[in-house]
Structure formats: C-alpha cells, structure tokens
Amino acid sequence: MNNIWGSMEQYDPVVWNWIIAVYLFMAGLSAGSMLVAIGLKWYKQSRGLPTEGLPVIKAAAVIGPVAICLGMALLVLDLTKPFEFYHILLNYNLTSVMAWGVIALLIYIPLVFVFAALVFEKQVLHYAPWLAGVLKVCRQVENTLNKLIFALGLGVGVYTGFLLSAMISYPILNTAVLPALFLASAMSVGSAGNILVATLFFSKKESDCIEQVHRIEYPVAFNEALCLVLLFVGLNFSGPAAQAATAAITTGTWASVFWIGVVGLGLVVPVLASTLAPKAWRHSKGFLITVSCSTILGVLALRHFVVYAGQSYIS
Amino acid sequence: MTKRYVLVHDENKCIGCQACNVACRSENNVPESVTRIQVRIEGPYGNFPHLHFKYNRVSCEQCENAPCVKVCPTGAAYVNDDGIVSINEKKCVGCLYCVAACPYKVRFINPETRVPDKCDFCKETRLARGEEPACVTVCPTQALVFGDANDMSSEVRKVLDTKPHYQQKVNLGTEPRVYRIPSRKGGIKA
Numbered sequence: 001m002n003n004i005w006g007s008m009e010q011y012d013p014v015v016w017n018w019i020i021a022v023y024l025f026m027a028g029l030s031a032g033s034m035l036v037a038i039g040l041k042w043y044k045q046s047r048g049l050p051t052e053g054l055p056v057i058k059a060a061a062v063i064g065p066v067a068i069c070l071g072m073a074l075l076v077l078d079l080t081k082p083f084e085f086y087h088i089l090l091n092y093n094l095t096s097v098m099a100w101g102v103i104a105l106l107i108y109i110p111l112v113f114v115f116a117a118l119v120f121e122k123q124v125l126h127y128a129p130w131l132a133g134v135l136k137v138c139r140q141v142e143n144t145l146n147k148l149i150f151a152l153g154l155g156v157g158v159y160t161g162f163l164l165s166a167m168i169s170y171p172i173l174n175t176a177v178l179p180a181l182f183l184a185s186a187m188s189v190g191s192a193g194n195i196l197v198a199t200l201f202f203s204k205k206e207s208d209c210i211e212q213v214h215r216i217e218y219p220v221a222f223n224e225a226l227c228l229v230l231l232f233v234g235l236n237f238s239g240p241a242a243q244a245a246t247a248a249i250t251t252g253t254w255a256s257v258f259w260i261g262v263v264g265l266g267l268v269v270p271v272l273a274s275t276l277a278p279k280a281w282r283h284s285k286g287f288l289i290t291v292s293c294s295t296i297l298g299v300l301a302l303r304h305f306v307v308y309a310g311q312s313y314i315s
Numbered sequence: 316m317t318k319r320y321v322l323v324h325d326e327n328k329c330i331g332c333q334a335c336n337v338a339c340r341s342e343n344n345v346p347e348s349v350t351r352i353q354v355r356i357e358g359p360y361g362n363f364p365h366l367h368f369k370y371n372r373v374s375c376e377q378c379e380n381a382p383c384v385k386v387c388p389t390g391a392a393y394v395n396d397d398g399i400v401s402i403n404e405k406k407c408v409g410c411l412y413c414v415a416a417c418p419y420k421v422r423f424i425n426p427e428t429r430v431p432d433k434c435d436f437c438k439e440t441r442l443a444r445g446e447e448p449a450c451v452t453v454c455p456t457q458a459l460v461f462g463d464a465n466d467m468s469s470e471v472r473k474v475l476d477t478k479p480h481y482q483q484k485v486n487l488g489t490e491p492r493v494y495r496i497p498s499r500k501g502g503i504k505a
Contacts, residue, residue, distance in 0.1 A: 005333055005353040010423040011373075015415035080409025080429040088408050091389035098388035098412055168382055168487050169418030239486075311415065315487075 013170075014311045019078040021307040024160045025189070025300050026071025027105075028182060031156040032190020033063040034112060038150045040212055055204075056213055059197035060190075061119035064112040067193075068156075072105070097166045101159040108152040114138050115149055157186040164310060171235055171242035173310040181227035181306075185299045187220045188266070192295035199288045210288065214274060225267055241315030248309035257305050266298015318397045320377070320436055321464045322451070323474050325496040328458035329370035331356040335450030335459065342437055342449035349423045351375070351434045352450060360500075367500040370458075375400060375421045375434035376483065376491030383413035383422060383431075392431070398492065399438050404430045418487050436461070464492075 037060030044051045051057065076085045089106070092099045117124045117131070118138055125132055138145065161179030168174050191213045198210070232249060235242040249258045273291045274282070281287045331354050339351050352374035359366040381400050384392045391406035392413045407430045414422040414431055425432035437448040446452065451461040462471035474480075480494040 003356070004331070005336060005355055006350050007348060010349050011420050013420060015411050080411070080424055081407065082409075085408050087389050087391075087406050088410070091391075091406050093387055093390040095385045096388040096412070098386065098410065102388060166386055167416045168489075169416075169484070314418075314420070315484075 013314050014308060016307055019074050021303040023071045023075045025303040026067045027156055027160050028186030029189050029193050030064050030068035031153040032186035033060040033194050034149055034153040035187060036191045036194055038146050055198035055202035056194045058119055058202045059194040061116040062197055063193050065116050068109055097162045104152055104155040104159060108156055111149050118142060157183040169314050170310050171245040171315050172248060172313055175231060175234060177227050177231045184220055184223040184227055185302050188224055189296055189299035191217055192292035195288055196292040199285055221267055221271055245313035248313060254305055254309035257301050261301025262298055262305055265294045266302060269294040318463045319465045320397055320399060321471055321492040321494060323460040323471055323494045324372045325458045326370050326498040328456045330456055331370045334453045334455060338449040338453035346426050348426060369498060376419050376493045379490035380488055382416040382489060386412045386416040399436055401435060402431055404428060418484050
C-alpha cells in the first residue's frame with residue numbers, strides 16, 4: 001500500500017503465531033494425558049483392579065514430561081529475548097494469566113517427572129541407582145502427588161485458554177468458553193495420545209485397557225463440540241464486532257481448517273469410527289493408530305484455528 | 316496520582332501532514348521500519364462533491380485501565396505516577412503478550428532493543444525538561460493539545476471542558492487518555 005504515513009507492517013493483528021499454537025497443543029497434550037492416566041488409575045483402584053504396568057499409564061508417563069518440555073522449549077525460543085527468559089521466573093505480576101501459568105508449570109513440570117520416574121521405577125533404578133531413596137519417599141506420597149498433578153493438570157489445561165481469553169479486543173478469544181474448550185480438547189488429545197503411544201510401544205494384547213479410555217472419549221468429544229457451538233452462537237449475541245468474527249468459520253482459509261481439521265478430523269472421524277466401525281476392527285492396531293492420529297491432528301488444527309482466526313478479527 | 320497527562324487531537328485542525336510522525340521518529344530515535352505514531356488519512360467519506368477525509372491518530376492511548384499492563388507477566392509494562400504507561404526494558408522477556416493484548420495495536424517490537432516500544436509522551440526527554448512532546452510542539456496547525464488534566468487551569472482542561480470529544484473503543488473499558496475532537500463533517504466514529 002502506498003500511503004504517506006509509513007509502513008503498516010507492525011500493525012499486523014496476528015502477533016502470536018504457529019509456535020504459540022503448537023505450544024498450546026503440547027501443554028494441552030501433556031495435561032490431558034496426565035488427567036486421563038490418573039483418572040484411569042483412580043477408576044481402577046476404586047474397583048480394586050491392579051494399576052501396575054497399564055500401557056495407557058506408561059504412555060502418559062512418556063507423553064506428560066516430553067510434551068510439556070518440548071512445548072516450553074518452543075515457548076522460550078519464541079521470546080524476543082530468549083536468553084533473558086529467567087526474568088519471568090523472578091518477577092510475577094499476579095494480574096497476568098501468564099504469571100499464574102508460570103507458577104502452575106513450575107510445580108507441574110517436576111511433578112510429572114516424578115510421576116514418570118515412579119511408573120518406570122525399575123528402569124530408572126537400573127540407570128540411576130542413587131535415586132532409590134528419593135523414589136521411595138515419592139512412592140509413599142504417591143496418592144497425594146497424583147491428586148496434586150491432577151489439579152495442576154486441570155490448571156495447565158484451563159490456563160492455556162485463559163491466556164488467550166485475557167486479550168480483550170479479540171472477540172473469538174475474549175470469551176469464557178475458550179478455557180473450557182481448551183480443557184475439553186486437551187482431554188481428547190490426551191486420551192488419543194495415550195492410546196497412540198500405548199498401542200505403538202507398550203501394548204502386549206491389542207485391547208489392553210483401551211476400552212476405559214474410549215469411554216471418556218464420547219463425553220469429551222460432546223463437550224468439545226458443545227463449547228464450539230457455544231463459542232460461535234455466543235459471538236452472535238455479543239455486538240457487531242463479535243458477530244463479524246463469526247466469518248472465521250464461513251470464509252477464508254481458517255474456515256477450511258475449522259471444518260476439515262477441527263470438526264472433521266477432530267470430532268466426526270473419531271465418533272463415526274467408534275460407532276460405525278465393525279467390531280473386528282475396533283481393537284486392531286491400525287484402527288487405533290488411525291483414529292488417535294485423526295483426533296491429534298484435529299486438536300492441533302483447533303489450536304491453530306483459535307490462534308490465527310482468533311487474532312484476525314479485532315473489535 | 317498527582318498528574319494526569321492527556322492528549323487531545325483535534326480532527327478538524329489536523330491536515331494529515333505527518334510532521335508529528337517525523338518529529339517523533341527524530342526525537343525518540345525510532346528505527347525506520349517501525350513507528351510510534353501515524354496519522355492515517357481515511358476516506359473519502361460523504362457524497363460527491365461533499366467529500367472529506369478523517370485523520371485518525373494512531374499512537375499509545377495511555378489507558379487508565381491498560382490491558383498491556385494487566386497481562387504483562389513480569390511487570391515490565393507498568394504505569395507511573397504521571398499515568399504514563401511505561402516499559403521496563405530490563406524486566407521484559409519479549410513474550411509479546413502486551414503487543415497482542417493492546418486493543419489499539421500500537422505496541423511493536425523495537426528491532427534494535429528487541430523490547431516492545433510505543434509512545435510515552437517523550438517522558439524521558441522533552442517532558443523531563445518541562446517541554447511538551449515532540450509531536451505537539453511541531454504540529455503546524457495546533458491540532459494537538461497536551462497537558463495535565465488534573466490542573467484545572469491547563470489548556471487541555473479548557474479544551475476538554477468546552478469542546479465535544481470522544482475516545483476510541485471505550486466499550487472495552489480501557490479509559491484511554493487520548494481524546495479526539497470529531498470532525499464537524501465526519502461525526503463520531505470510534
């Protein structure tokens with residue numbers, strides 16, 4: 001554009017890009033997989049069933065720490081001053097959602113490592129026998145630890161939504177539904193991730209405890225779909241700028257990402273697959289891998305859609 | 316807060332000459348690729364032959380209830396006693412949260428310091444010496460009036476008390492300290 005007032009480049013409303021979308025995905029994946037695994041553990045324990053060595057819990061013990069660490073690495077590299085990131089650990093402005101997130105992650109991250117170490121105790125002790133004392137203490141407080149991780153997992157899942165909803169001028173982001181949507185989709189990507197890793201690496205029998213994870217998939221998918229409907233119906237009643245933002249799901253590239261990725265891959269494919277697929281397929285490796293990959297891609301698409309389409313419409 | 320610095324932009328007097336833009340750049344050593352203020356010439360509005368343009372000043376609104384300050388995780392974005400929204404470069408990690416949260420989109424990353432930058436009413440230089448911001452001083456049509464709105468005898472107080480004015484995006488509750496006198500031809504379009 002040729003204007004006399006200068007370059008408009010700095011006025012691009014999209015400030016946070018795909019790196020943030022992937023970080024939000026990773027944080028959701030980590031929190032969701034921990035929530036699902038700990039929930040499953042409690043479910044089994046309440047029925048007096050054994051919980052040791054469950055493939056899904058092993059999978060969560062891998063995904064939990066790995067996903068959050070990769071996510072944090074991306075987040076730090078995305079700062080304009082990555083080598084001065086430690087300031088965020090020293091200064092806290094408690095009106096900022098991000099500061100609360102830092103506090104939650106500061107406790108959450110070491111605890112998921114403890115969770116993983118307890119799940120893979122044998123392997124850990126094999127390589128680091130000097131950890132025996134620490135692990136013994138951790139084992140004694142395992143139940144409390146799990147409750148704490150569960151609470152922090154909820155916190156991490158919800159905070160990623162509040163992080164975006166605190167930005168008051170973006171109508172798609174500035175809604176109370178967003179944290180709920182992010183938590184619901186974190187649960188669905190967490191269970192899909194757990195099934196994927198469990199099937200690929202830890203499953204001896206094909207149907208190893210995947211049934212219970214499947215059971216939470218329906219309510220989670222329902223909640224996710226409900227949040228999406230609430231989000232866009234709500235925009236319709238929130239004034240002209242918000243109403244204009246509903247164009248995000250009707251026009252442009254992000255509308256395709258929404259309908260193909262978020263709705264198609266993330267919701268329709270998994271729900272149809274588990275209702276219509278013949279029984280013989282349901283516990284086959286190929287089927288589980290395909291369906292969980294579809295859900296994971298759907299949630300990745302959701303994070304990208306929210307970050308980009310959310311910032312593209314400003315009130 | 317003893318002082319309440321505000322700026323009034325009279326859209327009737329403004330001619331969109333960009334002298335303020337240039338003066339700001341020179342006073343504050345703003346790198347060429349970025350800018351602290353722009354006066355955008357929007358339009359034409361109206362029906363031929365009665366056409367007119369709107370001169371829209373785009374710069375930090377010095378919000379009383381500043382979203383950038385609220386979201387900053389480290390407190391690097393803060394408000395001083397004079398009510399000027401400021402940036403502590405040392406505390407900033409460059410997370411861009413403030414840039415994203417600003418409803419007026421006036422924060423940018425300074426390519427030299429890697430820290431968010433924006434208008435601060437020239438507080439370190441001209442204001443510290445008791446002078447007015449560079450844009451106000453240089454404006455050829457006196458479209459800009461700057462001063463302490465808490466001082467009942469100030470010119471800015473008189474202008475705000477006597478002329479109709481508006482602020483942008485008041486519905487967001489940010490309470491901007493940049494006031495605008497709407498063009499007689501244009502009417503208010505916030």
